[in-house]
Amino acid sequence: MGPYHPSLRKFELFPRPGDIHWNDADEVLSRAQIVLMSGLTIVNETLQAVIHRTPDAKIRVMMGPTVPPSPALFECGLDLIGVTLVQNMELMARYAELGGESISHSPLGALERINMVKDISAFKKKLLSLGAVNKEIGESDVA
Numbered sequence: 055m056g057p058y059h060p061s062l063r064k065f066e067l068f069p070r071p072g073d074i075h076w077n078d079a080d081e082v083l084s085r086a087q088i089v090l091m092s093g094l095t096i097v098n099e100t101l102q103a104v105i106h107r108t109p110d111a112k113i114r115v116m117m118g119p120t121v122p123p124s125p126a127l128f129e130c131g132l133d134l135i136g137v138t139l140v141q142n143m144e145l146m147a148r149y150a151e152l153g154g155e156s157i158s159h160s161p162l163g164a165l166e167r168i169n170m171v172k173d174i175s176a177f178k179k180k181l182l183s184l185g186a187v188n189k190e191i192g193e194s195d196v197a
Contacts, residue, residue, distance in 0.1 A: 084110065096120075105130060118138070137169075141165060148161075
């Protein structure tokens with residue numbers, strides 16, 4: 055399974071060794087409590103399928119540099135959206151001109167990562183409903 059926690063499963067349309075192919079994911083997805091996805095879920099038109107295939111999910115998160123900062127995503131069934139915003143266009147333009155490969159290596163101050171939730175109280179309740187989360191981080195960490 056690679057560097058992931060043993061209880062995590064990674065689904066891909068084009069899987070690498072250790073990943074599960076999207077077409078073979080129904081059984082595991084139907085039991086998932088926490089679902090993480092990237093913005094490519096929108097691009098490859100699988101967002102509604104992910105929502106439909108995860109009926110028992112307590113929390114659904116979309117995160118990464120390809121996620122649009124749109125509150126409309128909450129209406130699709132997402133609970134948290136993690137986005138990357140350009141804070142300094144000049145720094146990012148210079149980085150791109152120099153062949154910048156990854157936002158993880160972008161210049162300090164060029165980008166800002168933010169998390170958006172529709173209703174923070176409802177999100178906290180969902181987090182607390184997951185017993186494992188409650189035990190690992192404690193109530194005071196999400197209050």
